[in-house]
Amino acid sequence: MPEFFINGHPVKAEKDQTVLQAALANGFFIPNFCWHPALSVAGNCRICVVEVVGDGGGWLDIACNMPVSEGMQVLTESEKVRARRKATMQFITLNHPVDCGICDKSGECTLQDYHFQYNGAPSTSTDPKVRSTKFHPLSERIVLDNERCILCSRCVRFTREISKTNALGIKQRGDTSLVRTTEDGALDADPYSDNVIDICPVGALLGRSFLHKARVWYLESTASVCPGCERGCTVKIWHRKPEWHLKSLDARQNTSIARVTPLENPAVNGPWICNKGRDLARIFERPRAEAAMLRGSFVALADAIDAAKRLVAHAKRPVALVSSWGSNEELAAFKRFLGARFSVFVKQDCVPEPGECVQDDLLIRPDKNPNGAAARALFGDASAVFDDATDLLLIWGEGFDFARIPARARTIFLNAYLQPENGYADVFLPISIQTERSGHYTNFEGTVSAFKACFPKKSSVADAEALFAALAPAVAHA
Numbered sequence: 001m002p003e004f005f006i007n008g009h010p011v012k013a014e015k016d017q018t019v020l021q022a023a024l025a026n027g028f029f030i031p032n033f034c035w036h037p038a039l040s041v042a043g044n045c046r047i048c049v050v051e052v053v054g055d056g057g058g059w060l061d062i063a064c065n066m067p068v069s070e071g072m073q074v075l076t077e078s079e080k081v082r083a084r085r086k087a088t089m090q091f092i093t094l095n096h097p098v099d100c101g102i103c104d105k106s107g108e109c110t111l112q113d114y115h116f117q118y119n120g121a122p123s124t125s126t127d128p129k130v131r132s133t134k135f136h137p138l139s140e141r142i143v144l145d146n147e148r149c150i151l152c153s154r155c156v157r158f159t160r161e162i163s164k165t166n167a168l169g170i171k172q173r174g175d176t177s178l179v180r181t182t183e184d185g186a187l188d189a190d191p192y193s194d195n196v197i198d199i200c201p202v203g204a205l206l207g208r209s210f211l212h213k214a215r216v217w218y219l220e221s222t223a224s225v226c227p228g229c230e231r232g233c234t235v236k237i238w239h240r241k242p243e244w245h246l247k248s249l250d251a252r253q254n255t256s257i258a259r260v261t262p263l264e265n266p267a268v269n270g271p272w273i274c275n276k277g278r279d280l281a282r283i284f285e286r287p288r289a290e291a292a293m294l295r296g297s298f299v300a301l302a303d304a305i306d307a308a309k310r311l312v313a314h315a316k317r318p319v320a321l322v323s324s325w326g327s328n329e330e331l332a333a334f335k336r337f338l339g340a341r342f343s344v345f346v347k348q349d350c351v352p353e354p355g356e357c358v359q360d361d362l363l364i365r366p367d368k369n370p371n372g373a374a375a376r377a378l379f380g381d382a383s384a385v386f387d388d389a390t391d392l393l394l395i396w397g398e399g400f401d402f403a404r405i406p407a408r409a410r411t412i413f414l415n416a417y418l419q420p421e422n423g424y425a426d427v428f429l430p431i432s433i434q435t436e437r438s439g440h441y442t443n444f445e446g447t448v449s450a451f452k453a454c455f456p457k458k459s460s461v462a463d464a465e466a467l468f469a470a471l472a473p474a475v476a477h478a
């Protein structure tokens, strides 16, 4: 474990750490554009320059590619360093359009931050800026603004080293250099492509789904878990801050997902998520079921719960199919309050969609449900058994074919979304979705991750956990 000195302070580095890694790990800031902790070192932006004190006045070198050596002395904010960083910033912004006012990255752009910190001066160049391609479609999901690109190559290295599609490269030389895709559509086929939007240090790579949708300072994020597969990647769900809620414009935006980004988690997904995780709005913002029903007729939620209680109380051979999208807390509540009353089987709510990547070596798992592991740990993994003697079927969640319901069986159906089956159930109970409640999922490796509520649920909709407790007296009287 070599010891060296940053700005005169002794610092212990891990074996093989670079000066940049050791500095960041010990609370010393060194700016960086092209370096990324999960990618190889490219060393092309030169902003991470530091001064190494030595004979003859020392020298300047980039910290991201400099291994720590015993006793070395490094200065991160000397006059020489600041002057070099200023020159580097002037070079990087030489042809940059500085169109921050219309750029989605504004507010979270390192180019803005470093310009403010290290340069802060207008361009000294009297030559016109080199114009380049704006809003170039890289894929169906991503557009590229080449004028904003600083050619750090993070996006290129991501597709080479992480997603391994080799979908991106840099072509041509000098001020005509351009990031471009391969012509075989590899970026469209890359299920992890949108990670390049996050790691682009400037506003060059833009997601079409978020393009000009919101300024980031109007948004806040809530920690959540992607339910798209049994990996259970941790994510940030971004939505409008309460103080920026819209009143007269489109108020639906107040309870809409603006975007989803990874919540870095070394135990589950590292710094990445797949594109399905970015598209959680497609899952959660489907038309919702918001009213309880008795055989297709709307009733108050309390009346539907009473009817469900009666069915549970009088059934002789009740079977329950529990949801593998239920949280740990909801599954435990089901077991506690209703588990002894029913023959319980775990239901797969979702299966891979046509064209969806089923499995790979990075994150994506074949089971497209977030909590199957926890459900099977509580209720076993036997296939569902029900027959003509089954007189009550409680179906919790999506994915069950109603044509399989035995002729004599009455049905209680718990579902969050508007679907034709809702009206066929004897009792239909609308339930909340993940973004309206807090809880935990246990992924296929046994790692438990928490999600929190982003939006309030409607009063006509039940929380499954409370619902199972409300049905408990039916067990007592059964």
Ligand code: SF4
Pocket (backbone or CB within 6 Å): 148, 149, 150, 151, 152, 153, 154, 155, 156, 179, 199, 200, 201, 202, 204, 205
């Ligand atoms: S598009 Fe972004 S990540 Fe890619 S090289 Fe340009 S600045 Fe870097």
Ligand code: SF4
Pocket (backbone or CB within 6 Å): 226, 227, 228, 229, 230, 231, 232, 233, 269, 273, 274, 275, 276, 277, 278, 363, 364, 365
């Ligand atoms: S790998 Fe699975 S859990 Fe992770 S973001 Fe993709 S779908 Fe969601």
Ligand code: FES
Pocket (backbone or CB within 6 Å): 031, 032, 033, 034, 035, 042, 043, 044, 045, 046, 047, 048, 049, 062, 063, 064, 065
């Ligand atoms: S971060 Fe070191 S050269 Fe770019």
